[in-house]
Amino acid sequence: MDDDLRFEHRMSDSDALMWTIEKDPMLRSTITAVALLDRAPDRDRLRVLVDRGSRLVPRMRQRVRSNPMSVAPPRWEVDPHFDLDFHLRWVGAGGDRSLRSVLDLAEPIAMQGFDRVRPLWEVTVVDGLEGGGAALVLKVHHAITDGVGAIKIAMVMFELERDPGTAPDMPEEPPVRVMTQVERFLDALEHERRRNLGIARRAVSTAVGAVAAVAADPGGAAGRAGETAASVLRLLTPATAPLSPVMQGRSLSVHFDTLSIPLADAKAAARRAGGTLNDAFVAATAGGFRRYHDALGVEASALRMTMPINIRTDATSDLAGNQFVPARFPIPLSIDDPIERMGAIHELVLTQRGEPAMALVDPLARVLNRLPTAAATGLFGSMLKGVDLVTSNVPGAPIPIFMAGSQLDGLFAFGPMSGAGANITLVSYLEDLLIGVNLDPAAVTDPALFLACYRDGWEEVLKAA
DSSP states (O other): TTTOOOOOOBOHHHHHHHGGGGGGGGGGGEEEEEEESOOOHHHHHHHHHHHHHHHGGGGGGGEOOOOOOSSOOOOOEEEEEEOOHHEEEOOOOOOOOHHHHHHHHHHHHHHHHHTSSSSSEEEEEEEEOOGGGGEEEEEETTTTTOOHHHHHTTTTTOOOSSSOSSSOOOOOOOOOOOOOOHHHHHHHHHHHHHHHHHHHHHHHHHHHHHHHHHHHHHHHHHHHHHHHHHHHHHHHHOSSOOSSSSSSOOSSSEEEEEEEEEHHHHHHHHHHHTTOOOHHHHHHHHHHHHHHHHHOOOOOOOEEEEEEEEOOTTTTTTBBBBOEEEEEEEEEEEOOOOOHHHHHHHHHHHHTTTOGGGHHHHHHHHHTSSHHHHHHHHHHHHHHOOOOEEEEEEEEEEEEOOOOEEEEEEEEEEOOOOOOOOOEEEEEETTTTEEEEEEEETTTTTHHHHHHHHHHHHHHHHHOO
């Protein structure tokens, strides 16, 4: 695992900002997922797998330690009181023992904030489901990693066979070292010294390149500077209210639903439009929200959407932290033709990927982190609470995976609202697109109606193939 992912000892500025703004509980960044298993996992084997994973993945045994007197981002340190049984729990299925009963169980788990003195993850095993199945409710804080990193981390605890035969080697527990206050201060000072030195070196290189560019093309350099400034302004401009006339309310509650779509059909629809799978996903989502507004007798021509854009490069592909930029832009609801809608979405996403400010998110986060917590939370909240919906597309495993004798039948992820009225997250697995629908019931007041409308939105896109 150490060869696959690299774990830094401190949060990045972007992750630290995500952590800080949770002073406002509406801006919590909790990721919840429901994994469906064909049968109950073996309890002893599962405990060994999770224990082994916690030794291989540093974040699973680390807590966040911050110092209000330090300008350095919070530090990850091994929890000296780590208790595996606090993080891994078993419950029996309730209600009618269906997927709906698991979602009902998962909702209050997702609503609860993490205990900030412990590692930021929980797994609840639900056994006794109908047909002998089981489920895992997984909960992790977004400050640990993004969706791509989460899949890599999860693979430590999954297996490629139902019965591998031999038990894997158990690594040693990570060493525990609790720093003194003086050591924390000195460590933060050294971290900032190294970082500022790196920033200075990059600034010199950038300045030399800028001087050369200005000398070669003064007008073009000035134009690029203006474009960057305008891009930063678009990134930071507050969104004072949602665009939807009916999705105005916000609360701390969630409602979970799921939808499964054949992967091959969605890809065929995307190819017909000359676009990507993500274009089909967002176009179907826009179609679902348009139908929802129509059913309520309300007109809405566009919704403001946040979409994480993966910025992992060859140099950062092994980092366990977040490597995405939250692009925020309006998507059209008024385009009737699904092919035309996919094309419009494709162009919008390309435009967002080309925004110059995308490369400046971490430096901007560093500036925001220097503000008082209340100021940073208020500024970021003003950018997020006017968002109507969040969409996220996470590539999953193309092969069957197992866990402690059980096979994974499906994995639905429910991304954080972070001030929005809905979060729609797609995870691909085997031959299906598994979509987790996370709705704020104060914004989407008729979840059953929305789910029906969303199915119709996908049906419209798939028929375009």
